[in-house]
Amino acid sequence: MTDSSLQPAGPVTDDAQRARPVDPARGTRRGLALDQISLDPGFWKTLQDANSAGTLRHCIEWMERLGWLANFDRVAAGTMDHNRPGWQFSDSEVYKLLEALTWEYGRTGDAEVDAIFESLVDRVAAAEDEDGYLNTYFGHPGRPERYSDFSMGHELYCAGHLLQAAVARMRTKGEDRFVALGRRVADHVLREFGPEGRNGVCGHPEIEVALAEFARATGDTRYRDQARLFIDRRGHGTLTPVPLLGPAYFQDEIPVRDTESWHGHAVRALYLAAGAVDIAVDAEDSALLNVLEEQWHHTVARRTYLTGGMGSRHQDEGFGEDWELPPDRAYCETCAGVGSLMVSWRLYLATGRVEYVDLMERTLFNVIATSPSPDGTAFFYANPLQQRVEGSDVLPDAVNSRAEGGVRAPWFDVSCCPTNLARTLASWQSYSASVEAENLAVLLQYTAGEFDFPLRNGLLRLHVSTDYPNASDIALSVSEAPREGAALRLRIPSWANGASVSVNGGPADPVTPGWCDLPEPVFEGEEIRLVLPTEPRLTWPDPRIDAMRGTVAVERGPLVLCVESRDLPEGISLESVALDVSVSPSPDGDGARARAKSVKTPAQARGALPFGGVPADQEMSEEFDLILVPYHRWAERGPSTMRVFVPVAVDPISKSPSGPILEGRSDER
């Protein structure tokens, strides 16, 4: 059923149809396209290369091995029956991979990647029904009826991921048979769920954000109207509850507009919010946008981990209540990190506020970069901030249960995270720089590479040299600029107290966190030096996070650090470690070295329970050096126990932590 009469169009050149995942119909900010940034060796290129060389093919191999790809072949051949491998949503993994492959092709022009994409499209397209319905789980002989399970069926969720892949294709290669397939799938959704159609919403949001972007890419506002309809229909309890999961799990107990904070299943909440931002922006619904900004602020201030991770509860993979942030039970699904990026990027484009980009940096370095193994073939699904028991080494051929922590696994029973990482890393560039009002270049994330800002008066080409985040220095050289110069804005991260900027070797002017607009236009041949201090610093939790009270973390630049058991002195257990905060941690490689003691095990037995009527003695050991490493690297050397927040050593005489460092917050030094 593939349409071979539609030939792929040539490369897309119109700036409104460039290779970027998000392109609002209204507003003055636009992210650079993938082909406007090329990365040089550095932190993000290493991850992107591992994605290219490892993750993309790894995902195909696993989906082939488990029969998730063959499900399409069986539907096409009419042989699908009651015995179908994979969850209801396994088609979506194929679509997320298609999205990743097409961004990869758009970025690299690699013909082999495009050939893989086309071969997968052959199989996907062959499974399409006459009316544009495409799903291998429902609607076939021996299978459940179409749209018979809105709560958990994920049919519209799958369609949404196909549409996001089609948007990526449109913006990297132009109209082709896959884009045409996307149109038929989208039109089917409109016919089935339009104003006169079924009054249903999908248990897992995704179709909303997908239709909104599909409308932008095609210029057909019917898709946006449908996205808006789905958002407005939600929150009225139409989804049938499933055991142990109430309507809040699906964000179906209260409309988006009336929601104070993100709640329920974290990925669902974030995808829904991303779609709602798109609708608010394109429909110029400022009331809705304000509500979404308030939701972001509430959730980030009270329900988000230091890593940027979201989701405290394992049972429903969901947000907890305010301040419910246990480090050892943190769920922080990798996909929730992706969802958080999706929302924050859209809010940045809509408002220009720096805090959204700050959270993106935190999430990129500490959730997204943490999940994949260095070769891109094993992944964390959950990203807790404390691991009490060493993970058991996983077999390279084993399907892991999703939340089993402590080691990166090659694949999961529910394997949403690897393909979500793949599409995010393949398009990483598109979140790192933007142009505002066609005349202001904004550098958002720091990495080595070349950035081409298309400004109204001409091109601004910046070459960025840096080993950030492992170095403080970021050198920008202007290799091309409009004759009258160009306005340049830099982001000074929220943690970067003591940052400075100098132009052409001049004095280093102090700059404060937030936006830094260079006072003069920049011209070709000029050099700008930005210094972001990356000395280790102590970070204290809000005391209302009772699960972290009495503890402290160490950060360095954008990196959250952690202690791993393998770096402890012989005989010291991780749960006994206490940080001496009277001594500032010092740099050590890309991590830090601090002073610590350990709590000696009480000499006398205290009864059957680990509790007593008087406080236990907390006799401290001699001090020792405590090594902290970047959280994103934890467990790369093999299974270990780990913690980010470390109890503060208490002086046994005064029973209080002491030292000058506590007199001011360490980040205000």
Ligand SMILES: [Zn+2]
């Ligand atoms: Zn996931």
